[in-house]
Amino acid sequence: xxxxxxLSRITDIMTVDRRDxxxxxxxxxxxSMLATGLPAxxxxxxxxxxxxxxxxxxxxxxxxxxxxxxxxxxxxxxxKENNVPDFPEPKHDVHWIRKITFKQKxxxxxxxxxxxAMCFHCEYPPCAHVCPVEATxxxxxxLVLVDKHRCIGCRYCMIACPYKARSFVSRHVDHKPTDxxxxxxxxxxxxxxxxxxxxxxxxxxxxxCVTSCAKKGKGAMLFGDLRDEKSEVFELVRSGKANRIxxxxxxxxxxxxxxx
Amino acid sequence: xxxxxxxxxxxxxxxxxxxxxxxxAVSPASSxxxxxxxxxxxxxxxxxxxxxRYHMNLLKTARDSGVREGVRLARHGLKGCISCHPxxxxxxxxxxxxxxxxxxxxxxxxxxx
Amino acid sequence: MTTRYTKIDGSSxxxxxxxxxxxxxxxxxxxxxxxxxxxxxxxxxxxxxVPWGMPIVMAVYLIGASAGSLLLSxxxxxxxxxxxxxxxxxxxxxxxxxxxxALMAIILDWGxxxxxFIPFFHIQPRSMFSLNAFLYSSYMALGLLYLWAMxxxxxxxxxxxxxxxxxxAVLxxxxxxxxxxFVFVRELYNSPLLPPSFISxxxxxxxxxxxxxxxxxxxxxxxxxxxxxxxxxxxxxxxxIAVVLYFIFIENVTRAYAPKNYxxxxxxxxxxxxxxxxxxxxxIGLGLIVxxxxxxxxxxxxxxxxxxxxxxxxxxxxxxxxxxxxxxxxIMPLEFFHDKEITSDFLDGAYANYSVSPVxxxxxxxxxxxxxxxxxxxxxxxxxxxxQANS
Numbered sequence: 202x203x204x205x206x207x208l209s210r211i212t213d214i215m216t217v218d219r220r221d222x223x224x225x226x227x228x229x230x231x232x233s234m235l236a237t238g239l240p241a242x243x244x245x246x247x248x249x250x251x252x253x254x255x256x257x258x259x260x261x262x263x264x265x266x267x268x269x270x271x272x273x274x275x276x277x278x279x280x281k282e283n284n285v286p287d288f289p290e291p292k293h294d295v296h297w298i299r300k301i302t303f304k305q306k307x308x309x310x311x312x313x314x315x316x317x318a319m320c321f322h323c324e325y326p327p328c329a330h331v332c333p334v335e336a337t338x339x340x341x342x343x344l345v346l347v348d349k350h351r352c353i354g355c356r357y358c359m360i361a362c363p364y365k366a367r368s369f370v371s372r373h374v375d376h377k378p379t380d381x382x383x384x385x386x387x388x389x390x391x392x393x394x395x396x397x398x399x400x401x402x403x404x405x406x407x408x409x410c411v412t413s414c415a416k417k418g419k420g421a422m423l424f425g426d427l428r429d430e431k432s433e434v435f436e437l438v439r440s441g442k443a444n445r446i447x448x449x450x451x452x453x454x455x456x457x458x459x460x461x
Numbered sequence: 462x463x464x465x466x467x468x469x470x471x472x473x474x475x476x477x478x479x480x481x482x483x484x485x486a487v488s489p490a491s492s493x494x495x496x497x498x499x500x501x502x503x504x505x506x507x508x509x510x511x512x513x514r515y516h517m518n519l520l521k522t523a524r525d526s527g528v529r530e531g532v533r534l535a536r537h538g539l540k541g542c543i544s545c546h547p548x549x550x551x552x553x554x555x556x557x558x559x560x561x562x563x564x565x566x567x568x569x570x571x572x573x574x
Numbered sequence: 575m576t577t578r579y580t581k582i583d584g585s586s587x588x589x590x591x592x593x594x595x596x597x598x599x600x601x602x603x604x605x606x607x608x609x610x611x612x613x614x615x616x617x618x619x620x621x622x623x624v625p626w627g628m629p630i631v632m633a634v635y636l637i638g639a640s641a642g643s644l645l646l647s648x649x650x651x652x653x654x655x656x657x658x659x660x661x662x663x664x665x666x667x668x669x670x671x672x673x674x675x676a677l678m679a680i681i682l683d684w685g686x687x688x689x690x691f692i693p694f695f696h697i698q699p700r701s702m703f704s705l706n707a708f709l710y711s712s713y714m715a716l717g718l719l720y721l722w723a724m725x726x727x728x729x730x731x732x733x734x735x736x737x738x739x740x741x742x743a744v745l746x747x748x749x750x751x752x753x754x755x756f757v758f759v760r761e762l763y764n765s766p767l768l769p770p771s772f773i774s775x776x777x778x779x780x781x782x783x784x785x786x787x788x789x790x791x792x793x794x795x796x797x798x799x800x801x802x803x804x805x806x807x808x809x810x811x812x813x814x815i816a817v818v819l820y821f822i823f824i825e826n827v828t829r830a831y832a833p834k835n836y837x838x839x840x841x842x843x844x845x846x847x848x849x850x851x852x853x854x855x856x857x858i859g860l861g862l863i864v865x866x867x868x869x870x871x872x873x874x875x876x877x878x879x880x881x882x883x884x885x886x887x888x889x890x891x892x893x894x895x896x897x898x899x900x901x902x903x904x905i906m907p908l909e910f911f912h913d914k915e916i917t918s919d920f921l922d923g924a925y926a927n928y929s930v931s932p933v934x935x936x937x938x939x940x941x942x943x944x945x946x947x948x949x950x951x952x953x954x955x956x957x958x959x960x961x962q963a964n965s
Binding site: 294295299301302304306327332333336351355359364365367371373388389461 | 615620625680908920
């Protein structure tokens, strides 16, 4: 569901007025509101529960100059934290975050550099727009998540995502004793992807990749709240030095890169 | 001839629908009510009678609000269950087997047997 | 002139054997779907680079043939072209069978076909899939109603339902084209021309299918066939093929004009290996131009000796067209930077591989079997075939 004032936060910072586009989106989405109302029992259950205020707007800034080409601290930490399965064939393997090596085209012996790429949690996520059952949705704080209880495995989202952020679970996965009990494993036939470690964010912690990069890498990854004007992330995004991948597509990803 | 065949197939269909009733009538009296091991005495999030009937609704609500809104209703979710009933084999499974339902929760979620 | 329809007798051993064989082929579809579901999709050729494979190609193809058949069926009742009246029932029946088979193709290919009803409870109006769930199911229901009206000789109702069915068929197949056309992140999908181009391909393949269905059912049931019907359909097919060619031409020229699309355009048209071969030889040559010439050239278009092969070529040519639309767009690597080469463990920046696996072949064959088997059963149960097709 689109939340107007909140989701336009990135655009506020970038000082581009997109409100009219957002309005169109809201009207299109209005029809689907009826279908997603939680049952009345929700009211009973949440009487005592904390209500989450949609105050955060998460973003990540990655300094590519600090990212070593042979360091995989973020990938390892992510796959451990989120019980990402390991399938034998590379073409079926599941990736939540991956290291991408890049070099300039048409340049002899160009320098090879690398960056981590995960789901960029776009402000206008094409995956969520094509999902027929709203299994992929945008949470109030801007995270694009997959409700694996609802995903029917049609894989339209994988067609629509320009960043190849999504993987289809094409094999049966079993519980392992080494699994992190805080994160469920996935049954075969659903699509999964990076969640920005939503379960950690909700406990006030940072995503596993960021923590691991700070501990084992060079601290190339920064995570923060764009609503918090004192945060480093806000400062970097506002400075205009941070770029986004394929910004020509206009999806407004929440992951920014420095030095590329 | 076709009339006979039609009547026969309808009769077979009715029999098939009623089969569970026949089965229960002739099979030995149903096993006793499942006994649950409840280690931590005390009150659940709702009274026992309510939990017996509607725990799945609470779980579903906790699931949807946790997944889709980020509001984690810890006491009402699976984590809440585990905190008082650490073994699903001595708790969940007993009633589920008795009533013949197979929830899919632990296909993915960790709940020690 | 009124057309009389009769059931087939269906007591010959040939018919019985045909039912057994086509039924066995039809059973391949659910069986291979069961294999995919119990093992997971790793047993197919589809993977994380090419998430959509042959099942989606088949689904799109079958929907197209269904929409084409329904449009042809409505020719007589809605557009008053009485010469098409004799096979309007056949065409409507095929339309219903094809959409059933297409829905099977889509749903059984899901990772979780056990969640069949979720799309009806959670609606996302921006998603073509979500809209299509309603379009396809209402289209199927309307097709059945339309058939019922025909069986009961309710001419006025038939005309009204026929009109509605024409509108819905156009919507349904435009919706199918939009599944791909609206995907703006892949150059080979994104095109406003896909919905209309899908409709013209639906009509040409629908006409080809009708020619073959008429020819073979009349041959095997020993009924007398007036060749003029076939000639009319063949001419129609030729015209629609010309429209398909026009759309394909415009679409590719538009794409190739923009420098940012050079890579995508040259992959499809020049150096895409087997895909380029399929495009030029399978689709443009054998699938479209040769049959078009055969059915429009006065020297050949009066003889079944040429029309029947032309119809086969066109029917398979449209299948190749669907393949060319669905697959190459996924083979192309997605670009992260316009000016940088990328590599990764996840096969970023590399051309993907896809080959149709045995399971998918069985699945696709089974889907065709479902239509053939359903048709063979239905012509015995209901008066669908005209007792003789001459006016």
